[in-house]
Each structure stands twice: as structure tokens, then as C-alpha cells.
Amino acid sequence: MTLTDDKLIELDIESLYVHIPFCDSICFFCDFVKVKKTSDSEVEDYLKKLENEISLNENYLSKIKTIYIGGGTPSCLNIECTIKMLEILKPFTTKVEEYTIEINPEKVNEEKLKIYLKYGINRLSIGIQTFNNSLLKKIGRIHDNTQAIKVIKMARVLGFKNISIDLIYNLYDQTHEDILTDISFIKDLQPDHISWYSLILKENSIWGKLKNNLPENDEYFDEVINRELAHLRYQRYEVSNYGLNKSVSKHNLSYWTNKQFIGVGVGAAGFLKTNKGPILTKNSGNVLSWNQSTEILSQEDYYLQIIMMGLRLVDGINFENVADGKAAFEFFKTDLEKHLDNGLLELTKTGLKCTKRGYEIMDAILVDLIK
Ligand SMILES: C[S@@+](CC[C@H](N)C(=O)[O-])C[C@H]1O[C@@H](n2cnc3c(N)ncnc32)[C@H](O)[C@@H]1O
Ligand code: SF4
Missing domain, CATH: 3.20.20.70 (Aldolase class I)
Structure with a gap:
């Protein structure tokens, strides 16, 4: 990078x-x-x-x-x-x-x-x-x-x-x-x-x-x-x-909380927020030589990443600490509301998390967001 x-x-x-x-x-x-x-x-x-x-x-x-x-x-x-x-x-x-x-x-x-x-x-x-x-x-x-x-x-x-x-x-x-x-x-x-x-x-x-x-x-x-x-x-x-x-x-x-990181060495990945948008970096090649490619995430992919990573945490996505956590929730609100209603997700004082039942079948929640 x-x-x-x-x-x-x-x-x-x-x-x-x-x-x-x-x-x-x-x-x-x-x-x-x-x-x-x-x-x-x-x-x-x-x-x-x-x-x-x-x-x-x-x-x-x-x-x-x-x-x-x-x-x-x-x-x-x-x-x-x-x-x-x-x-x-x-x-x-x-x-x-x-x-x-x-x-x-x-x-x-x-x-x-x-x-x-x-x-x-x-x-x-x-x-x-x-x-x-x-x-x-x-x-x-x-x-x-x-x-x-x-x-x-x-x-x-x-x-x-x-x-x-x-x-x-x-x-x-x-x-x-x-x-x-x-x-x-x-x-x-x-x-x-x-x-x-x-x-x-x-x-x-x-x-x-x-x-x-x-x-x-x-x-x-x-x-x-x-x-x-x-x-x-x-x-x-x-x-x-x-x-x-x-x-x-x-x-x-x-x-898991949408922070930036740099990855160095072959195979390493990174994530940065730039003036062109959020980017993923990926180092591909072999031990003798590797190159970095960058992918600018669309708004949808960026918000999806925030939700997918954040819901992995038992405490879920804290809207105060996770940058753009609230915006990601708003973006997918229609799909997520279904799971708020059926008891797989819950809104807490600070953000969004899986309920105990939702946590065990998280893929069922995420699959709805990937279209
Ligand atoms: C890629 S290794 C690197 C660290 C170290 N060489 C080692 O073997 O622990 C990191 C960890 O990834 C986990 N891992 C690697 N391949 C996996 C797989 N196919 N399924 C589940 N866990 C895996 C292993 O538990 C491993 O300790
Ligand atoms: S092949 Fe290497 S990196 Fe992979 S698990 Fe075994 S020791 Fe770790």
C-alpha cells in the first residue's frame, strides 16, 4: 500500500x-x-x-x-x-x-x-x-x-x-x-x-x-x-x-468493528477509508515477489461488511463505537426488520445484536442481505 x-x-x-x-x-x-x-x-x-x-x-x-x-x-x-x-x-x-x-x-x-x-x-x-x-x-x-x-x-x-x-x-x-x-x-x-x-x-x-x-x-x-x-x-x-x-x-x-488496518507481506489484506471510498487491499504473488491490488467497496458492500463482521460479536454492533454502524443498519433496515420481528435480532440501547437464538443461526440472517 x-x-x-x-x-x-x-x-x-x-x-x-x-x-x-x-x-x-x-x-x-x-x-x-x-x-x-x-x-x-x-x-x-x-x-x-x-x-x-x-x-x-x-x-x-x-x-x-x-x-x-x-x-x-x-x-x-x-x-x-x-x-x-x-x-x-x-x-x-x-x-x-x-x-x-x-x-x-x-x-x-x-x-x-x-x-x-x-x-x-x-x-x-x-x-x-x-x-x-x-x-x-x-x-x-x-x-x-x-x-x-x-x-x-x-x-x-x-x-x-x-x-x-x-x-x-x-x-x-x-x-x-x-x-x-x-x-x-x-x-x-x-x-x-x-x-x-x-x-x-x-x-x-x-x-x-x-x-x-x-x-x-x-x-x-x-x-x-x-x-x-x-x-x-x-x-x-x-x-x-x-x-x-x-x-x-x-x-x-x-x-470486527470497522477499523482500518494495513497488511504487509504476501497474502496479507488491508482495509482503509480513502477519499475514493473504503478500499480493500490484497497482496498477491509468491514469496519472491508480490503485488498489491485494491478494490473500492461499493456502499452496499461496505455496509454489508460492517453488518457481517459486527454481528459475529456477542455484543453486536455498537453504534457509538463502530463507525458507520448506524448507517449500515439504516441501509439494510428493511431486511433486518424482519429478523427484529421474528426474534433473531434485537436493538439494544447502544446498537444491534443477534438474540441468543439468532446467534446460533446467523447465516440465516446474513443470507437475506446478500442478493
Ligand atoms: C493459518 S494458521 C497460522 C498459524 C500457525 N502456523 C498454526 O498452524 O497455528 C492459524 C490458525 O488457523 C486455523 N486454521 C487453519 N486452517 C483452518 C481450517 N481449514 N479450518 C479451521 N481452522 C483453520 C488453525 O487453527 C491455525 O492455528
Ligand atoms: S500449513 Fe502452516 S500455516 Fe497452515 S496450519 Fe499448518 S503450520 Fe499453520
Whole structure:
């Protein structure tokens, strides 16, 4: 994003997403932009290009409050590359409140975690997927639950106060007992935050090319997970995200509450409000070279995005805090009123949200808005 032609109409950009596409091995379910890491020099070249892209954006990064280094597997970088990556980002960290890195259990040691801490990273997002070792093998992971437990405990001892874990449910061969086992590990380990997504089958993943249908336990597992996590005092605040003691992902909240963000690196996306209208940016290409395309959102698509993202939150769309939230509601009022009448949506003192029943069948609400 160079913004040479477009002018920002809201100057505050609070969030930066940095994509590191390298992985040590490729999981069967994954459709994200990633490559198997072949050499350290390939990573060094990538970081040079990333540095260049960031320098083109530096005027817009002085007020950044959240940074999210995602992937791919940022933790598969060697120590030198890890330091290089964090040095590139260091000038933009002065006002940062939440600084997250995604890590996989197999390649993290004390030295790397200490480096993360030294550079101000205060939140870890650890890709666990499941604590069942045979299931981990079946989904193509190269870690086991001993490594997962070790990294969580090590991070705690070293002083990380904000630890999130990623899990997936509705995996092939996953049973009710597997879900309860994952819950019992959560009970013991007490991560501050959990992202627990249902398996998504996308055509570009290994499974997407091999399998035709998802397993059928989706709704049942969803119910079990919500009930059991509530027993453990995890508060569901977004469809697939839960926090202990009000822990939330501030970075992801910026996506769900219509805030601007910049994305750098191959595969990264951004969202900016410019004099030409709201724009989505998308970096396409490969690790050697990528280009940014921009799409100006029509008014309808912009408002649809606000409603679709906002209703994912349990508290819904707060008209005072979500820019254009009220306007988006007014735009789709006719379609939304039907669901206010049938009890799937409700207007609160501050905005619009799904009722308990509406939240479980949100797609039924959204489908009416997409014509
Ligand atoms: C793309 S990965 C990147 C971070 C890291 N490499 C890892 O494996 O955790 C981020 C998270 O996305 C989730 N994910 C990836 N593909 C998914 C899929 N097809 N369905 C559901 N969740 C998925 C996984 O839980 C994963 O931890
Ligand atoms: S899930 Fe994570 S480790 Fe697995 S292929 Fe995707 S990005 Fe790489």
C-alpha cells in the first residue's frame, strides 16, 4: 500500500498485520498463504522485501496500537531471521498495546521466547489444533501434545501474561471424547484466550483436493464446546473466540468493528477509508515477489461488511463505537426488520445484536442481505 493516489479520510490506522508465509510442513486442512521453508536465505530475501514494503507505509504506521505477526509459521524462522524481522518492526512499536506472534509448538525454545519478550511481544497465539496425538498425526501436524504443553508452561514461566491457543473442531475421526479431552487440557493449562474454529474445507488445501464433504458433527460439537467452556468461565465474545477474565484479541476486534488496518507481506489484506471510498487491499504473488491490488467497496458492500463482521460479536454492533454502524443498519433496515420481528435480532440501547437464538443461526440472517 503506497497510497500515492488515494488519501486517507481517517488518519488513525491502529493495526498492522504482517504475514510470514514459511512453514516447516504443510497441514492437510490449511488453505492459508504458505510455503514449505526450503532455506534460510529464502527467508532473508523475503524479509528484505517485507522491509521495503513496510518502509513505503511508514508514514501511516506511527499510531499503531496492535501488531499481529501471522502466517504461515513465524516461529519457524531461525534466530537471526527472527531478530531481523523484529528489528524491522521495532520503529513502529512505541505506541503498541497488543503485539501478537503466531507460534507452533515444535520449533519454539526458551531463547526464541526471550527474544520475543525483548522486542515487546506481549501475546502469543499458539497453534495447538487438538491435544489428541493420533488426531494431530491425521491432520498432518508435526508436534505432539507434550510439546504443546511444554511451550505453554515455558511461556508462562518466562512472563507471557497473554496466551491464546488455536483449536479446530469437527475434524475427521474426532469424537465427543476428543473434545472433552481438549477441554480437560484447557482446564489444566488455563490459556487466557481460545480461538476454536470449526474445520473449513477449502479447495486449495490438501484435504480440499481429496475430500468432498465435511464431517457431520459440527453443530453438536459447537454446542458441547460452548457449554464446557462456559463451565470453565471462558466468555464467548465472538462466534469462535473465547476469553478468560475479559481477555480479547484487540487486533481481531479491529477487523470486527470497522477499523482500518494495513497488511504487509504476501497474502496479507488491508482495509482503509480513502477519499475514493473504503478500499480493500490484497497482496498477491509468491514469496519472491508480490503485488498489491485494491478494490473500492461499493456502499452496499461496505455496509454489508460492517453488518457481517459486527454481528459475529456477542455484543453486536455498537453504534457509538463502530463507525458507520448506524448507517449500515439504516441501509439494510428493511431486511433486518424482519429478523427484529421474528426474534433473531434485537436493538439494544447502544446498537444491534443477534438474540441468543439468532446467534446460533446467523447465516440465516446474513443470507437475506446478500442478493
Ligand atoms: C493459518 S494458521 C497460522 C498459524 C500457525 N502456523 C498454526 O498452524 O497455528 C492459524 C490458525 O488457523 C486455523 N486454521 C487453519 N486452517 C483452518 C481450517 N481449514 N479450518 C479451521 N481452522 C483453520 C488453525 O487453527 C491455525 O492455528
Ligand atoms: S496450519 Fe499453520 S503450520 Fe499448518 S500449513 Fe497452515 S500455516 Fe502452516
